[in-house]
Amino acid sequence: MSDYKAPLENIRFLMNDVFNFEKHYGRFPSYQDASPDMVEAIISECARFCENELAPINHIGDKEGCTFNDGEVTTPIGFKDAYQKYIDAGWQGLSFSTEYGGQGLPQSLGLVKAEFMGTANWSFGMYPGLSLGAMNTILAHGSDEQKNTYLPKLTSAEWTGTMCLTEAQCGTDLGQIRTKAEPNQDGSYAISGSKIFISAGEHDMAENIIHIVLARLPNAPKGTRGISLFIVPKFNVDEQGNLLDRNTVNCGSIEDKMGIKASSTAVLNFDGANGYLIGPENKGLECMFTFMNTARIGTALQGVCAAEFAYQKSLYYAKDRLSMRSLTGSKFPDKIADPLIVHPDVRRMLLTQKAFVEGGRAMILYASKAADKFADADNEDIRQLADQKLGFLTPILKAFLTERGFDSANLGIQIYGGHGYIKEWGLEQNLRDARIATLYEGTTGIQALDLIGRKVMLDRGKQITAIVKEILGYCKDHSMISSNPQKNRMHKFVWPLSKAAANWQQYTFRLMLKAKSDRDVVGSASVDYLMYSGYILMAYMWAQMAQAANEKLTSGEGDKEFYKAKIRTAEFYFERIFPQAKVHASLMMKAPTTLMKLEAEAF
Structure with missing residues (x-):
């Protein structure tokens, strides 16, 4: 059985030969540290971390899943240790502002990191992945006090973040949300209601979880025009970021899911929990789009990850498994049969996987150049053009690549035949894990x-x-x-x-x-x-x-x-x-x- 190997040669080809990222980075004063040597060191070290720390616990995570006990969630064996190594290495702040402890490197490098993590262990990647959206939302719409309170610990990955949109009666149609926000005398709000399908909503890997929550103020307009956005921490914190008492937000249960079983998907109950308005009143959905666009590009990557995982496994098996002779005559006469890879239909499936994963990766990196411009260009006109281009590309990337990733995962099982249906090979887990990508984030x-x-x-x-x-x-x-x-x-x-x-x-x-x-x-x-x-x-x-x-x-x-x-x-x-x-x-x-x-x- 093959192990995951990060596709470094393909990444180098795209970054150096196709898209000329060295020249691209050279246009940004803030990216001067992103020299070719630095980029090579980062992607190589990230590859080692994902191959050695995350890939080995991928199957374990699927087999054990998360455990729920009286509001507390325990992640599978190895996840907490791996997450601490992730913190120690500083991976979370790779592409985030240096003002809050990040390294200030390009967004595009962060997407390369996310691909390696996602292919090695998508469930693990969900925990820090959701945090990035929370960080970007606070950075874009939070007050200086909110940024200083929450961003340093989120950037270090000591805290994680969530996105709390969905309720039992509404998913896509967020105009139906019922969670309420009542003003308190001290300027905070009491948040009450329930949210479902909250990825990384409760777990044991970080000391605090910062929930980004959609809720309604009293007398707010009906529909989506009456939704506001709030920061609701699991543990209350002071202005210096020190933990105080437990907030009244609790995990009621976690979902028993088809896939990504090591990712805790929680039902969260808010019972007058302390919350803090982020952005203008009744403009919560507009502010949340910062989070949603970040998440959708990250989800598009899952399509690439599923295809990469399936292709690596399929290629290994097609070269190793002996079955029948080539239609044009024996290719390996010294063996009892020829390997699967000599057969045209197996090649069709392998080439389809290869075309989708390498083409999909190129689409992500192509879009990532616009993401870099939107994040760090000095010229506002350039930033606006990049934002418009990224807005157009995002739904295509998210839907097209996740559907093609699922197709590739399915082809992997087909190449393995009956063995693909057996858990030990990892192909059926990949198919189950990939299915959600076509659903969440729209x-x-x-x-x-x-x-x-x-x-x-x-x-x-x-x-x-x-x-x-x-x-x-x-x-x-x-x-x-x-x-x-x-x-x-x-x-x-x-x-x-x-x-x-x-x-x-x-x-x-x-x-x-x-x-x-x-x-x-x-x-x-x-x-x-x-x-x-x-x-x-x-x-x-x-x-x-x-x-x-x-x-x-x-x-x-x-x-x-x-x-x-x-x-x-x-x-x-x-x-x-x-x-x-x-x-x-x-x-x-x-x-x-x-x-x-x-x-x-x-x-």
């Missing part, structure tokens, strides 16, 4: 509505126009010119990509026109539109990876077999996967008639 359908409804139609197509212009500009720069062999080699990638990008824009505006006369068009087209968008963006990534690999082969630098594999995988993506975009295009342009014609009573 289901695939919700992400699709966000993309087409808010990010495209309300924006009047400005961001889709900008992305298409970028892709078409890239295609023009790398189109076929007979005197340039490098561009000749790129023709098979840029020609279909340019046609798809142009169609993407045309289809988008046609859908916008259709929606004016029938609003159901938005809902009926949304998921297919998102998947169509995802396949095009991934094609853009694979074209750039093929270009970089071709340039390296031409120059004679590096590992030739590695670069050849990139080009072969790009060819596979464009020939065998990219055509699926046309099916989604056809479906999204259909009228919603057959969807809506059947009466509800007739189902």
Whole structure:
């Protein structure tokens, strides 16, 4: 059975050869410490931590799960020790402000760290992962006093954070929340109500948990316009961050889940708990979007992690397992049978996993450059453009990559056959763990509505126009010119990509026109539109990876077999996967008639 190995060579290829992160970091005065040597040291050390500390307890965590006893939650064997090592190494503050004890390094490096952690042990990564959203929310909307009180301990990972949105009667439709916030004489609020599905809501790894809670003030407007945001600590703290008495927030139970069993998913009961308003009154949902966007990009990574885990396991098994002979004749005549990897259908599944994980990782790092600009650019116009681009990309990344990650996990079981259905190999755990990623932080359908409804139609197509212009500009720069062999080699990638990008824009505006006369068009087209968008963006990534690999082969630098594999995988993506975009295009342009014609009573 294979062990997890961080994909360092692939990360280096993307950061150095495809996206030129050295030049990117050089544009930011605050990133001067992110030298190539520093970046290499960080990703190498993070790889060792994840391989040696987190991967070995992944299966243990799934087998044991978390234990609930009278409001207290105990994490599986090894988790608490690993978390202390995480604290000691300072990993939580890697990409956070130096003002509160962080290292001030780029957001993109934090996403590389998150991928390694997530593939090695997604359940473990949930604990510090949710904290990052809480930290970003307090940093963006908290008062100076709140920042000084909570951020140092959150940055060190001595405390963790949560996001408390969902209630029993509402998930997506947050306008229905009932949790109340009554003003106290000292300026604080008494928070009362129950929240469900709270990841890392209660556990034994940190001395305090800082809950970010949506609640309603008295006489607040109905619906989402009447929601405010509050900080509610598990233990009350003084202004210096010292722990005081236990707050009246308690864990009522934890969920018995399909997957990510070592991640505590809690029901939290707030009984007049001390809370502190963060941001303006009745603007809580707007402030919470800081947290939600952070979480959605992190969740998109789970798709990449699930695909990487499945691919590593599948590749090992396909090379090791002997079964039948190749259809074109024996490839290993000295063995009783040929290994699985000689068979075309097994190769189809392996190449699909490889295309999705490497293409998905490229999509994340591509978006991470916008995240860096939004976080640290000096120019406000650049920050706003980056925010708009990131807002457009986020629902695509979250939904498309988690769905493809689940597909890859499923293919892993198929490659193993019956052995994939057995727990000891880890494939069925990966599939169970991956399933939640398409649900939390907004289901695939919700992400699709966000993309087409808010990010495209309300924006009047400005961001889709900008992305298409970028892709078409890239295609023009790398189109076929007979005197340039490098561009000749790129023709098979840029020609279909340019046609798809142009169609993407045309289809988008046609859908916008259709929606004016029938609003159901938005809902009926949304998921297919998102998947169509995802396949095009991934094609853009694979074209750039093929270009970089071709340039390296031409120059004679590096590992030739590695670069050849990139080009072969790009060819596979464009020939065998990219055509699926046309099916989604056809479906999204259909009228919603057959969807809506059947009466509800007739189902």
